[in-house]
Amino acid sequence: MSAPVALTFGDPAGIGPQLAVDAWQRLKMTGEPFFWLGDPALVEQVVPVTLIEKPDDAVSVFRQSLPVMAVRCPAAVVPGQPDSLNAPAVIDSIEQAVSLAKQGLAGGVVTNPIAKHVLAAAGFPYPGHTEFLAALCGVPGQEIMMLASPHLRVVPVTIHVSLRRALDTLTTESIISTARTAYRGLQRDFGIAAPRLAVAGLNPHAGEQGLMGTEETTLIQPAVDVLRAEGLNVRGPMPPDTMFSATVRPTYDVAICMYHDQALIPLKTLDMAEGVNVTLGLPIIRTSPDHGTAFDIAGPVRAESGRADVSSLLAALRLAGEMAHHRQGEHS
Numbered sequence: 001m002s003a004p005v006a007l008t009f010g011d012p013a014g015i016g017p018q019l020a021v022d023a024w025q026r027l028k029m030t031g032e033p034f035f036w037l038g039d040p041a042l043v044e045q046v047v048p049v050t051l052i053e054k055p056d057d058a059v060s061v062f063r064q065s066l067p068v069m070a071v072r073c074p075a076a077v078v079p080g081q082p083d084s085l086n087a088p089a090v091i092d093s094i095e096q097a098v099s100l101a102k103q104g105l106a107g108g109v110v111t112n113p114i115a116k117h118v119l120a121a122a123g124f125p126y127p128g129h130t131e132f133l134a135a136l137c138g139v140p141g142q143e144i145m146m147l148a149s150p151h152l153r154v155v156p157v158t159i160h161v162s163l164r165r166a167l168d169t170l171t172t173e174s175i176i177s178t179a180r181t182a183y184r185g186l187q188r189d190f191g192i193a194a195p196r197l198a199v200a201g202l203n204p205h206a207g208e209q210g211l212m213g214t215e216e217t218t219l220i221q222p223a224v225d226v227l228r229a230e231g232l233n234v235r236g237p238m239p240p241d242t243m244f245s246a247t248v249r250p251t252y253d254v255a256i257c258m259y260h261d262q263a264l265i266p267l268k269t270l271d272m273a274e275g276v277n278v279t280l281g282l283p284i285i286r287t288s289p290d291h292g293t294a295f296d297i298a299g300p301v302r303a304e305s306g307r308a309d310v311s312s313l314l315a316a317l318r319l320a321g322e323m324a325h326h327r328q329g330e331h332s
């Protein structure tokens, strides 16, 4: 068994604290231990809590209590009303989790959702976890975002930028490096020996022979040619409107998409509840539920689960464990 997984705070005014409690309720008897880096004041009225100093301590207490590594909020927490005064606690929990994972003391990092604009208002310079984690791990620029569900895996080449900027920054080189990282990640963390990659086009009908755009011939096809020459099993550019259909999806292991929503809309439409966000290209394991902070349904933490569906967090915890298992296999 690997070390316990670290679950980060997430935005305290979102559904993260409730999900931490719900996940513990669901896993305490039969699941792998995890610990939450959050404010115990938000949860100790509703579930037994043990404050821990180091990840290993989570193992012996997990059946009886939620293990919490305390990260206290400087400002009052009002569910549904995020406050950037609490951003330092949110960021601190991510930094601590990554540090523990880098030392091998935590088996991986599972992040609860953060609201990017709330952290940005406090001066946080990263567009999301993905880029922040790469910086903390000393590998900026090597990170890629993969969303994985039982039905589909997708990787956007451009991530947290406007659509206009995504089109301006898309290059043959970025498609190649993203595809390579996805390929290695599927081998290393998912145990797929020879991953099949499907590269999406950008324009309607993948450009329709240049009638509806030229990026397929100028940017995407050259990337596919390079990847094929390296021996990767790659197809594309594929028409984006049909490649996510039920008949085409089973023919590939991951879709390499040109921009955020080209990737995330089909994934979340098919499987918001079971989708997991994975960062590949890091030395540590990182997964996350695919949804956000859901401020609209956040309320005071309760012992019984309410409107917030914990399925995606459970899937993220499970996948982190499976990825750790695959990495352990590397050394055995």
Ligand SMILES: NC(=O)C1=CN([C@@H]2O[C@H](COP(=O)(O)OP(=O)(O)OC[C@H]3O[C@@H](n4cnc5c(N)ncnc54)[C@H](O)[C@@H]3O)[C@@H](O)[C@H]2O)C=CC1
Binding pocket: 015, 112, 113, 114, 115, 116, 117, 129, 277, 288, 289, 290, 291, 292, 293, 294, 295, 296, 297, 307, 308, 309, 310, 312
């Ligand atoms: N990994 C992360 O940290 C992510 C953070 N976000 C952040 O979340 C914030 C809100 O984003 P939205 O676009 O509103 O997306 P959202 O996923 O928070 O909410 C979209 C809709 O889905 C519902 N929903 C989300 N998760 C749910 C759950 N577990 N159970 C039941 N219903 C659920 C919400 O109530 C809402 O109606 C943004 O500031 C964004 O930056 C968004 C996606 C991922």
Ligand SMILES: NCC(=O)COP(=O)(O)O
Binding pocket: 127, 128, 129, 130, 131, 264, 277, 288
């Ligand atoms: N849309 C996905 C998302 O916002 C998650 O981003 P990150 O915080 O995991 O980088």
